[in-house]
Amino acid sequence: MRNPISNYSMVFNAAPYKLIEDSVKSITGETIPIKFYILPESFEKGAKLIEETKKYNAFYEKYIGPFPFRSEKLGIAETPHLGMEHSTMLAYGNKFQYNANGIDTLQLHEFGHEWWANLVTASDWRDFWIHEGFQSFMDTLYLEELKGKEAYLTAMKNRARGFKNKQPVAPREPKIAYQVYMSEPEYLNSDGDIYGKGAYFLHTLRYLIGDEKFFKALRHMAYPTKEMELLTDGRQTRLVNTDDFLTIAEADSGMKLDWLFEMYLRQPKLPKLVVAAPADCAVNCPLLLRWETPNNMPFPMPVDVEIDGKIQRVEMPDGKGTVTYSGRPPVVDPKGWVLKVQ
Ligand SMILES: [Zn+2]
Incomplete structure (x- = not known):
């Protein structure tokens, strides 16, 4: 490594590896060398994983910026254990498996650590x-x-x-x-x-x-x-x-x-959203929302409420909010955006 390296994440791998070399263009225009050290028995599968990893690289570069180690390489070494984020030489042990969406979830995860672990530690x-x-x-x-x-x-x-x-x-x-x-x-x-x-x-x-x-x-x-x-x-x-x-x-x-x-x-505990609707109400009914929090911590978190198929955001500046509905009771946080007690 010529770049700083996380001291929790160094390893030595030895095997009769076969090397596949390739490259990919970074969003910066620079060329990133690719080096995949693959065991002889899975050598044929290496090329597909490289193509897949190029997609992951494009995704990460789009959202969080250029691949941080362009001056070195993008690499993996096949290992008997599942994986680890060793900088520029990820441990890869997922046996070239892709899920129903065609993703090698292990490779996607470990490769992303080049940003969240190795660039930013x-x-x-x-x-x-x-x-x-x-x-x-x-x-x-x-x-x-x-x-x-x-x-x-x-x-x-x-x-x-x-x-x-x-x-x-x-x-x-x-x-x-x-x-x-x-x-x-x-x-x-x-x-x-x-x-x-x-x-x-x-x-x-x-x-x-x-x-x-x-x-x-x-x-x-x-x-x-x-x-x-x-x-x-x-x-x-x-x-x-x-x-x-x-x-x-x-x-x-x-x-x-x-x-x-x-x-x-x-702190570890989750906030709880307390929702109260009047029992016998058909028109212009008030739906009362209130955050119940550990140690009464302030929590001015807005929340989505779906009324008749339409989603509106209810602001809760003091941890409380009200929304009016008619007919069917609203669905609170239908998309699950806010982390809370289920
Ligand atoms: Zn991880």
């Missing part, structure tokens, strides 16, 4: 959701790119089922690896909330501030400036923490967002 394990949460969000966003918004929304909703909500996604005190990768006390056999809940937090932030500002903030988190997007000598990489993202998101949205970060990242 958490300065302490407490902030590792910046690697796994951001990347899990990208994994789901790729479905939107490929299949459209509904596919993205459905996949994101499915994520919400497994949250543990036992420790904060981004604790304030220093942590060691297993403490953030697993939800205490279930250290074994389960991913921590830094993956799915981190991704869902970004999904909710996207709803709150809107696509234009959200994707600007996402890109600024990867590359704070246009100048940094053009660097390839190592100065494009940097260490970050959760407050860096708060600063960026507030600057790009023009909104105060500390309450959002406090709720979803700094």
